[in-house]
Amino acid sequence: MKKIAVLAGDGIGPEVMEQALKVLVAVQKKFGFELSFQHADVGGAAIDSHGVALPESTLTLCAESDAILFGSVGGPKWEHLPPAEQPERAALLPLRKHFDLFCNYRPARVFKSLTAACPLRADIIGDGFDILCVRELTSGIYFGTPKGREGAGEDEYAYDTMGYKRSEVRRIAHMAFAAARQRSGKVTSVDKANVLTTMVLWREVVLEVAKEYPDVKLNHIYVDNATMQLVRDPHQFDVMLCGNMFGDIISDEAAMLTGSMGLLASASLNTENFGLFEPAGGSAPDIAGQGIANPIAEILSAAMMLRYSLGYGEAADAIEAAVEKTLDRGICTADIAVDRSQAVNTAEMGDAIVAAL
Amino acid sequence: MKKIAVLAGDGIGPEVMEQALKVLVAVQKKFGFELSFQHADVGGAAIDSHGVALPESTLTLCAESDAILFGSVGGPKWEHLPPAEQPERAALLPLRKHFDLFCNYRPARVFKSLTAACPLRADIIGDGFDILCVRELTSGIYFGTPKGREGAGEDEYAYDTMGYKRSEVRRIAHMAFAAARQRSGKVTSVDKANVLTTMVLWREVVLEVAKEYPDVKLNHIYVDNATMQLVRDPHQFDVMLCGNMFGDIISDEAAMLTGSMGLLASASLNTENFGLFEPAGGSAPDIAGQGIANPIAEILSAAMMLRYSLGYGEAADAIEAAVEKTLDRGICTADIAVDRSQAVNTAEMGDAIVAAL
Ligand SMILES: [Mg+2]
Ligand SMILES: [Mg+2]
Known part of the structure; x- marks a missing residue:
């Protein structure tokens, strides 16, 4: 029981x-x-x-x-x-x-009978889409240190730190691949590896974890392009794997694209499920x-x-x-x-x- | 000449x-x-x-x-x-x-005759929308220091720094308000002041600058909500003022929402125009x-x-x-x-x- x-x-x-x-x-x-x-x-x-x-x-x-x-x-x-x-x-x-609920699952699913509520054009929505956003919830720039303000006047400087440890990326990546296995078998990792050092590590670890899931398809997308592709064709996504801030942004955009925000569930999990x-x-x-x-x-x-x-x-x-x-x-x-x-x-x-x- | x-x-x-x-x-x-x-x-x-x-x-x-x-x-x-x-x-x-071209203007405009190309539902698009994204282009997390990687094995840690100086926020805010004066007179500042220290300073300075433009209407929006509101009703925006990374994301999403990416211009300016x-x-x-x-x-x-x-x-x-x-x-x-x-x-x-x- x-x-x-x-x-x-x-x-x-x-x-x-x-x-x-x-x-x-x-x-x-x-x-x-x-x-x-x-x-x-x-x-x-x-x-x-x-x-x-x-x-x-x-x-x-x-x-x-x-x-x-x-x-x-x-x-x-x-x-x-x-x-x-x-x-x-x-x-x-x-x-x-x-x-330690580090893993946030946010499904964004459009039910076929509710496609009319969707803000996208009917030919883009088709019979609806079904995306699972996997967001790292306890690290990244919202929790990184140091953060603060220093200096005075016009030189006053405020800053935050985005950071991830290899182990933190690994455990959230596993959650994404495991979820993809129970779905359509595709993970899209959202990063900004072309400019952020944190995201270079992110991509490296995701590639490592992917080797343990040869049955799951992996691709990578920059976060700015992800916000575009969600609008252009949400059907291309199954599981979207994101760090904390990018997941905050992407999961909300995907939720709004369903047009039925009141129907959306969420889960926050730790390593013991x-x-x-x-x-x-x-x-x-x-x-x-x-x-x-x-x-x-x-x-x-x-x-x-x-x-x-x-x-x-x-x-x-x-x-x-x-x-x-x-x-x-x-x-x-x-x-x-x-x-x-x-x-x-x-x-x-x-x-x-x-x-x- | x-x-x-x-x-x-x-x-x-x-x-x-x-x-x-x-x-x-x-x-x-x-x-x-x-x-x-x-x-x-x-x-x-x-x-x-x-x-x-x-x-x-x-x-x-x-x-x-x-x-x-x-x-x-x-x-x-x-x-x-x-x-x-x-x-x-x-x-x-x-x-x-x-x-020192710190200011990026990216208009996202839907011409009335091209609304059919827009990925949003016809009743959302109406006669088209006209947004100007103002993005800070030379600071923020893409250029912040320190950034790097340290440690080894599973404890290896990669990090980047998001940071803004008061003067940097001030000059980009002025560019947004000045542009709004030549348009519909409304600035929406995109931040994440509820969790990021950098964005607390950002909002403070934007509020200061706004006092010099009493004819321009100002409101604030969190970046995750901004990606949603763009989809729900792009007409609510005139000028969107963003830091470097948020501007990268928001300007691309807005561009895609026009459905005519090949029609979009851009400008990068310095303080001397x-x-x-x-x-x-x-x-x-x-x-x-x-x-x-x-x-x-x-x-x-x-x-x-x-x-x-x-x-x-x-x-x-x-x-x-x-x-x-x-x-x-x-x-x-x-x-x-x-x-x-x-x-x-x-x-x-x-x-x-x-x-x-
Ligand atoms: Mg959010
Ligand atoms: Mg971009």
Whole structure:
């Protein structure tokens, strides 16, 4: 029996989480495995109940679990707090750090029935595309040292350091190649090896790791060209392997190109495949409590959890297929409905996906 | 009388340059100013004639001129040379360095008659968009020190330094605000001030400079969000102000979004408004010598030269209007023609634009 730490959080978090658990319960029966769900407070809810966004008890529960299924945190109620105490920063960053969640998977997939929402021309989109952005999450220029400011007046100089260790590049590259094996077998490494020394090392290590995956195709692309090629023809990509900053940029562009940002899941993993799974979107306080939020991103995050942390790849496939089938049948929540008067609510969407399993 | 150093270079360079000069001759009559054109070798042509991509005589001519009108350099003939001696690196980088051309203007404009070529959905494009990317070109992470590699084995560490001095941010910000004044009066500064110390200084200085331009509207956007917003709605941007690396990324994405990369001009300027003006595309050796290349990017580069280096803004406007009128009349070279059998050649396009003046 696998233990899941369920951190529903704030805003629409609890509503969409309820549907994800419903789907997990249905799928575990079908595939003959058992999950135990342990709930704990996080984010604003935890600030209200425990005084901090990530209580010790929540962290302990996570450490005793096989994976963390996360909802969303934050909302206007906690915006007056100092930045370091706000739900997003005080809950997610410590979780990433504590469990060394260095690997961020961000799928950007356009479902066939939703291609009309895509900002690209119909002949470019075709039947939709399916990209997995693999972003290194704990190193690179956002964390590099030294950084600071020195000097005064017009000569004042501010600086940051981009840096990677060979071992850091190696472990994220392995995550990309391993993911590609479960997909279309292609890795595109995004770098800027023509000008950045860090990226020369990056490319060297990626080439080394590639030798261990002779069945996976590898190519390299400069980050500026990558932003162009995503627009010109997103179908050319399967797995995009990126450092922290380039992954931040590329995964967001790819997400926007799907046209359905509310449907996107994400996973943050460590070397033991322990991970935190959460919708890429936010807590949407404006529609919280109304029962109309789209639960698909949370449900797809649960599928990623099955695939990447728990080793239940078939069950994950089944959930994704059920989501696709449901959308193909024209069942949509308000955020993606062409005719909003026909939209289903959060629970109805969850039920429809369970029925499609 | 203003002196123009004409460096046509290799590939299609000389062919498209001929048309740009034709247009300049026509416009100077109309607006009552006089230009003198001095030709010199550059790139592969200069390697063949002088043994180096940037001969001393060419550099001297440039120094004695009011602006440099550049064609394009490079081609298969010189690809066997060591990278540092190849036409692109050995001609353009020293020119930028010698004249301190720190400011790169890259317009990304969709002409109304060419919106169908744009990769975005028709309802997003509308009648086209018009963005000017202002990129700092001589500092930032591509040139920052220290950079290098240290350690060995799995601990080997490679690093680069992103850095800006207050004075460097100030001068590029001024270029952005000045350009915005001649356009729609809006600057969007692209940064990552939420995580990078360099970008905190960047934003501070941009805010300071903005006070000197109360007529220009300023807003700030994170680079990852910028790549998304460009796709979602490019019309929201007028001037995008970027550091070197972010400008590299953003200007390329914006260029691709126009769908007509062959039409894009560029300018690299110093604090005295001395500059080098060139098409954003390359030397296209595959079609060189056939007289079918599209001269519009070179002609629009000549217009930028009139506007930004020579102070003939009205003449620049006239050229841009003539290009638009020509395209509206359905006159297209093969690269942008819907029906290639109706395409005009390089000289015919030049003549049509002169006629439209
Ligand atoms: Mg981002
Ligand atoms: Mg570029």
